[in-house]
Amino acid sequence: MYCENCSSEHPASLSCDEQDTWTGAESSDSVPRTIPALFDLRGRTLGHYRLTHLLGSGGMGTVYLAEQTIIGARVAVKVLHPNLAQDARLRARFYAEARTVNLIGHPNIVRIFDINESEDGLHYFVMEYLDGTPLSRLPRPTEPGLVAWLLAQACDALEAVHRSGVVHRDLKPDNLLMVQRPGERPTLKVLDFGVAKALHDTGNQEQTMAGQVFGTPAYMAPEQWAGQPVDGRADVYSLGVTGYLLVTGQLPYPRGQLAELVLSPEPPPPLRAPHELAPAVPEALSRALLRALARSSSERFANALEFKKALLAAVQPAPRPQASHATALAQTPRARAATPIPAIPTPPDPNDPTPPPTWTARVRRSQDSGSVVVHCSELSRGGLFMCCAEPFPQIFTRLEFTLLIGGEEVECVGEVVRHVDSAQARAWRMSPGVGLQFVNPSPRLRELLMRLHPSHRQSAASQQAGVKEALALI
Structure with a gap:
């Protein structure tokens, strides 16, 4: 079918928002795409995972909701279409997606735990199951x-992606998932790295073809349309198209004119500013989106963090947890300088089918050297465990950090009481890092921790014992 929206041909069952690629788990109540009966694997067991429901299907593979047969944990399993598995290049692209995601290891990117091949030749990998809403299903205008708030989180993920030397190349509303948990602000997860490309690719013909164009037409940057080399600014463009669509309810370019407007040697007419189409859009947000959509990559934001700063500076306030994802927002995140990404992010354990809950902390290094973001686990009323690379801070070192918990940023001080080096971490199947004990926790921190562990109300004496036990474990 010829699509007037993107000036290209694709199956009638797919809109230009959806075509070409699909990875990641949608909400369980979403309507899945139709796939040929030959590829419907519901009821099959792959490794330790029994496929139960169809979540989505695209050009490379099909995603199923699955249960881990031993403990019953829910995961998402992406299976390479059997008719594509005979092509070595496509198999390489499929496996490269899993490797790319695990290399980056960012909280705003879907986690992949396992990758395998069944006895009858089915190639698949196992991801965290995300019960959320693709941005393509939000009411428009949003x-x-x-x-x-959601695009700012996507920018955080993209900054980590680009620093790892990768370009996503297929950002669109279907590949951006909003997850809501009670008492927390909406969280965004970036999905589907199936057409991601290394910035310094050597041109291996097994995975790339000269002049070949990957992506979804309605969201591709002009240089991507033309088959030219791309960098992180192409992803910024795609995110700008997504933002424009969400706040206005329409794509930036008129129907049927996308390709000719983008590829014409003549400059296209100026885009209508989003605030002209939707009066609720602040003019500052309009300017940020239009800059992200600049035809020349040199006129866009230089990187994703610059785009994030412009987004957050443009709106007041930021979202409070709500029952409905379409409702208004309440509190703006504090404006901060660009947060450095750890040079060696801790990858998730590939053998862990049920990832433990994690939190994020921004640790201040010193007065002049900024801060670093780390993942945390084992959060209790006594302390927490910070995942980090060696060399570790010395025992009894005090660290000042900002902990994101319950949708709030809480200032904390912790004292290092335990080291878990790489050898111990491998033996215990966990991440290396340090255990911290809270020092003089604020009333607000104690209140949030009490909410996190409501069943642990106990006397002062038993609470002290519980703290010692928790710290012994970490």
Whole structure:
């Protein structure tokens, strides 16, 4: 079918928002795409995972909701279409997606735990199951503050992606998932790295073809349309198209004119500013989106963090947890300088089918050297465990950090009481890092921790014992 929206041909069952690629788990109540009966694997067991429901299907593979047969944990399993598995190049692309995601290891990127091949030649990998809403299913126009908050998180993920030397190349509403948990602000997860490309690719013909174009037409940057080399600014463009669509309810370019407007040697007419189409959009947000959509990559934001700063500066306030994802927002995140990404992010354990809950902390290094973001686990009223690379801070070192918990940023001080080096971490199947004991926790921190562990109300004496036990474990 010829699509007037993107000036290209694709199956009638797919809109230009959806075509070409699909990875990641949608909400369980979403309507899955139709796939040929030959490829419907519901009821099959792959390794330790029994496929139960179809979540989505695209050009490379099909995603199923699955149960881990031993403990019953829910995961998402992506299976390479059997008719594509005979092509070595496509198999390489499929496996490269899993390797790319695990290399980056960012909290705003879907986690992949396992990758394998069944006895009868089915290639698959196992991801965290995300019960959320793709941005393609949000009501349009979407509340501008919510859009800015979600896109800012996408920018955080993209900054990590680009620093790892990778370009996503297929950002669109279907590949951006909003996850909501009670008492927390909406969280965004970036999905589907099936057409991601290394910035310094050597041109291996097994995975790339000269002049070949990957992506979804409606969201591709002009240089990507033309088959030219791309960098992180192409992803910024795609995110700008997504933001424009969400806040206005329409794509930036008129139907049927996308390709000719983008590829014409003549400059296209100026885009209509989003605030002209939707009066609720702040003018500052309009300017940020239009800059992200600049035809020349040199006129866009230089990187994703610059785009994030412009997004958050453009809206007041930021989202409070709500029952409905379409409702208004309440509190703006504090404006901060660009947060450094750890040079060696801790990858998730590939053998862990049920990832433990994690939190994020921003640790201040010193007065002049900024801060670093780390993942945390084993959070209790006594302390927590910070995943980090060696060399570790010395025992009894005090660290000042900002902990994101329950949708709030809480200032904390912790004292290092335990080291878990790489050898111990491998033996215990966990990440290396340090255990910290909270020092003089604030009333607000104690209140949030009490909410996190409501069943642990105990006397002062038993609470002290519980703290010692928790710290012994970490």
